[in-house]
Amino acid sequence: MTQSIYGDLYQFSEMSGRMNMPVHQYLLATEPAIMFSTGTSSQAEWILPQIETILGGRPLKYLFISHMESDECGGYRIFQKKYPKIVIITSPFSARELAGFGYKGRIIVGNEGKPLIDGQLSLSFFDYPSEVHLQNGILVMDRGSGVFYSSDLFARDTSDGRVKDGRWTDVLQNIDTVLIPDEKKxxxxxxxxxxxxxxxxxxxxxxxxxxxSETYR
Ligand SMILES: [Fe+2]
Ligand SMILES: [Fe+2]
Incomplete structure (x- = not known):
């Protein structure tokens, strides 16, 4: 059974042979609950029973998809089958893509400057030039828990261990020119x-x- 990695945040992890790096998904088991990325369809299959146990039968209300890639959203249909009323939060680009894939569930487009507040969740969104053709994906910060889901932004940090301590100002310096080649963006x-x-x-x-707070302020 997966242990909490930080407060109500649970990490599900798998080594992806395709990417040759660990791929993480997260459940923030607040009220309402939100999932940050589904993982691939095979990851979603083994994650869902654990989510059900952690939530103790409560529904998963939100699914955050940063951008259209299989490790971020490959399992969205499996999540929707388990939770038919699930609401996908994603970028304008991905919202259009999902419609093209035949997704008929509810979608909220995450906009910079337009927070989403619902119960314990207080979500802010950031445009993230991650998509093919550098169209925007999005990133999300829950101000209630202080959790920021960074998707692929710091994917090249190869430090050992699951968690390290650091200063936010230093973390920001690692934003990779390979992942975001457009200097202005x-x-x-x-x-x-x-x-x-x-x-x-x-x-x-x-x-x-x-x-x-001691390390970044
Ligand atoms: Fe990605
Ligand atoms: Fe990724």
């Missing part, structure tokens, strides 16, 4: 994130970062 994202001040960076790949 990379600098713009760094500026947008400057004041996010998360307490925990839930990375889509590699090590997570615990940003204690």
């Amino acid at each position: 990379r600098l713009s994202l760094m500026k947008d994130l400057e004041h996010a001040d998360p307490r925990f960076v839930a990375s889509g790949h590699g090590v997570c970062v615990r940003c204690s």
